[in-house]
Amino acid sequence: MRQPVVNLSNCLFKRFLQTQNTVKHAKQQANNLKGKSKSSQDWLIRQLADPYVEKARMLNFRCRSAFKLLEMDDKYKILKPGDVVLDCGAAPGSWTQVAAERTNANGKVERAPRGAVYSIDLLHFHAVPGATIFGGMDFTTPLAQQRLRESLAGRQVNCVLSDMAPNATGVRMLDQESITNLCYEVLKFALAMSAPQANLVVKIWDNGDVPKLERDILCHYEKVKRVKPRASRGDSAEHFLLARGYKGPTPVPA
Template identity: 40%
Template sequence: MAKNTSGRGQRDLKVKVKTAKGRKLSSTRWLERQLNDPYVKRARTEGYRGRAAFKILELDDKYRFLVPGARVVDLGCAPGGWCQVAVKRVNALGEKQGKAIGTVLGVDLQEVEPIAGAETHQLDFMEDDADEKVKAWLGGKADVVMSDMAAASSGHKQTDHLRIIALCEAAAALAFDVLEEGGTFVAKVLAGGAEGELQKLLKQRFTKVVNVKPPASRADSSEKFVIATGFRPERNDDDD
């Protein structure tokens, strides 16, 4: 029997992509990265709609906010990977016998392909009555509001940073309106210096605020995630 001296039988080879006619170099590099990304491969194997599913999996493994029975709102949920994770973790399909059954609500500007165990709606969450719609669909307040939203890239790093911070601030404003006391807010931000006001705001309304870069985030990405736990609703005069 011939001995394999090349070593190719012992390890995976990196896929190289040639630049096709009409394809930009940046597109070729993106395609090559996708083909060699272990999280992309895992997502296909495990049935998730994208590699981003592993970001929320890793965050929840550490902070345990997607518990059976929880009511979860996923803002900007397309294509649906985060909803898929939430459905399993909060037992939305009732597959974990003896555990409370949770609810997963996904909203997005675009229509989302149905997700088993989740309810999805087309909605601009910045609309004036978005919070009331969300609470009506949930049948009450949420235990978790989460967001993996990012504005379309402009190619200018500082502009993109400001845009995603603005999205995160808007998501936080909705969370303040729909979260139960003690609830959790999870959102993607980009490191870049403009997130100080957001952090200050969250620390006023939550008992603990941390910033994390999960392993599934690409090393060359400036993204990180803010996890705010222990929501404190503002007291009204009527509460006295």
């Protein structure tokens, strides 16, 4: 049977019209939001025109950030079935969803090793199949970290994930210092709880302290790389430090 001829120009033109219609529809919805500020309307326009937002809805992810972790894992293989994972700053749970799927913590693959995911956030969020949720808890407090240790019950962690970020004050230097301090908190806990060859991912905002943080992480891991996934918006200062191959506890000199 003769295949129909596809007019590429028409296809591209139709895709262009669909994009324009999406943006136009978003603008109309934003403009119809009485009492909303312009910044709120701009945010809505960006959300409705964002392909990752729509894709997240289609695949039942709780938010678009799932694709950041999916891309990093596809490329660097930081999660595998049977892994124990700690997800810091987990709400609303999209990274936890990815981790539970990739480690088989949700038990969907019968013949694969079953992992475990522990997720913590200041906010309360809905349960994720296969994950243990600590909502309404501040990871940086001794109480929260003790609760995590008790839940792990002696098991070592194979991957520590952190998508944590402080509430922005608008003072750039202060915000940069705050997120860097969060990264060090996560690193300190990871060093105490990780298995040899474990992996680490922390979110950071570009600032002058990043090279030092990178060097400090490299003291304990075989490789450290700065990563900005495609799903991370181009106008955002965020990127991730991805460390692989935890060297294990540093031996005490004789």
